[in-house]
Amino acid sequence: MSENARLKFYCDEHRCISCDGCSVACAEAHELPAGINRRKVITMNEGILGLEYSLSIACMHCTDAPCEQVCPTDCFYIREDGIVLHDKEKCIGCAYCLYACPFGAPQFPSDGAFGIKGVMDKCTMCAGGPEETNSHKEREMYGQNRISEGKVPVCAAMCSTKALLVGDSAEISDIYRERVLSVGHGVKTQPYGWSTAYGSKI
Amino acid sequence: MKSKYIIIALLALSSLAFGASESVVWSDNLIDNILGYDKKGSLHLGQYFTILQSTYFKPLFLGVLFGVPAVFLLHYMVIGPMIFSHDRKKIYVFTLFHRVIHAIAGVSFILLIPTGLIMMFASTFGGGEFVRVCKEIHAISTLLFIVSIVPMFFMWLRWMFIHLDDIKWLMIVGGYLNKDKKPVPAGRFNAGQKTWYWLATLGGFIMIGTGAAMYFQDIRLDILASNHISQIDFLRASAIVHNALGLAVVALFFTHVYMAVFAIKGAIHSMIDGHKEEEEVEILHSSYYRELKEKGEV
Numbered sequence A: 001m002s003e004n005a006r007l008k009f010y011c012d013e014h015r016c017i018s019c020d021g022c023s024v025a026c027a028e029a030h031e032l033p034a035g036i037n038r039r040k041v042i043t044m045n046e047g048i049l050g051l052e053y054s055l056s057i058a059c060m061h062c063t064d065a066p067c068e069q070v071c072p073t074d075c076f077y078i079r080e081d082g083i084v085l086h087d088k089e090k091c092i093g094c095a096y097c098l099y100a101c102p103f104g105a106p107q108f109p110s111d112g113a114f115g116i117k118g119v120m121d122k123c124t125m126c127a128g129g130p131e132e133t134n135s136h137k138e139r140e141m142y143g144q145n146r147i148s149e150g151k152v153p154v155c156a157a158m159c160s161t162k163a164l165l166v167g168d169s170a171e172i173s174d175i176y177r178e179r180v181l182s183v184g185h186g187v188k189t190q191p192y193g194w195s196t197a198y199g200s201k202i
Numbered sequence B: 001m002k003s004k005y006i007i008i009a010l011l012a013l014s015s016l017a018f019g020a021s022e023s024v025v026w027s028d029n030l031i032d033n034i035l036g037y038d039k040k041g042s043l044h045l046g047q048y049f050t051i052l053q054s055t056y057f058k059p060l061f062l063g064v065l066f067g068v069p070a071v072f073l074l075h076y077m078v079i080g081p082m083i084f085s086h087d088r089k090k091i092y093v094f095t096l097f098h099r100v101i102h103a104i105a106g107v108s109f110i111l112l113i114p115t116g117l118i119m120m121f122a123s124t125f126g127g128g129e130f131v132r133v134c135k136e137i138h139a140i141s142t143l144l145f146i147v148s149i150v151p152m153f154f155m156w157l158r159w160m161f162i163h164l165d166d167i168k169w170l171m172i173v174g175g176y177l178n179k180d181k182k183p184v185p186a187g188r189f190n191a192g193q194k195t196w197y198w199l200a201t202l203g204g205f206i207m208i209g210t211g212a213a214m215y216f217q218d219i220r221l222d223i224l225a226s227n228h229i230s231q232i233d234f235l236r237a238s239a240i241v242h243n244a245l246g247l248a249v250v251a252l253f254f255t256h257v258y259m260a261v262f263a264i265k266g267a268i269h270s271m272i273d274g275h276k277e278e279e280e281v282e283i284l285h286s287s288y289y290r291e292l293k294e295k296g297e298v
Ligand code: SF4
Pocket: A058, A059, A060, A061, A062, A065, A066, A067, A068, A084, A097, A100, A101, A102, A103, A104, A105, A106, A122
């Protein structure tokens, strides 16, 4: 990770098979209440041959996070590594962050009777919240803090096609560039044999 | 008759609350700026909402909050209040029904405006439980607002249409720029009161609608979907309209209070016991006074 790393997500639409594993893994890992999906898989141009693709979307941890700009309680804070987090104790559930967000990331669990919405919940990039790191309270309110344990966010970790990438933005773009450049390369026309394994010379 | 409207309004509101079964916010239209092939875009209000909310609304509300009272303080010191004789007869202008409805509206405004401002300046109050409670009070006092504003709309409607007097009234700013007791052109309600009436009723209905939309969030309105407007864009529009109208409501509410309590000495009594001083009617509502005279009621 470089010094000025900014953690970002990238979902490679050439690889995503729309299995929804990321959103299920997220919901399970953080024990999210029913109806809250921090991560969602959307399919564009459904049913149109050649144009259909799927994408996994959650909070994108924006550089000039619009949610942070509009929040009337100023409860957002952006970590040095670019992770956008918020303080649920200050949040009033006004949903302004949802109106500002380009990705529909903020979620509002219904809070008791009449379906009135509670405070906001969104993807934390598995980095918890402002409570003491790895405390019981942090886990209850924000879910696991995997970043503090040096683990990859669970959605990207379990992605079977490795479509969903997370990490330093520069590294992510390198990986993606390599993928694009190597499309069609290394396609095997012969079965693997001695020569592949040991080379032709003895 | 009147209660009929109240019941209709309450039913409409409660159907909004319970009509939301399946989420419209987190449906296909969730991300309205990533468009699939052949899909029509929504209104793309996200950037406008972000710019308005992050940069303009707070300073504008601050401006109204301090600017309007400052102007009135200046007016009070330079021109001063109008004082009318209390020795002449009193004219009965507001029935008990008018006064009760007005009082309910007054209470709802006294609850709605501060709680709304606290939400707007939530960070100043530290957010959290206190502001959350204010948010709920804001929602609950809307019910009071509804029960008062619906009858108010009908009970005063017939006097509220624009009249030639209103233009003349506006030209001389209602005669408030000097203390001359020259008759001011106005019927039962002057142009200022009419503006406030329309803002409080029609504007009030819009405030109720946009506020309910934001409060319940997931209200399904098929008219939106059929016009390619995403739920989130509808919520953004609601927030923009609610805040913009809110500015006007706060400004005119302050004006209304200043007029009743300070600018015209004793004016507030007409909303308590229903009577206005004869001289006050003669000067400030001269056309109405003439009418009463013709009918021989004064
Ligand atoms: S909530 Fe939305 S606006 Fe805020 S950082 Fe995440 S994606 Fe960006």
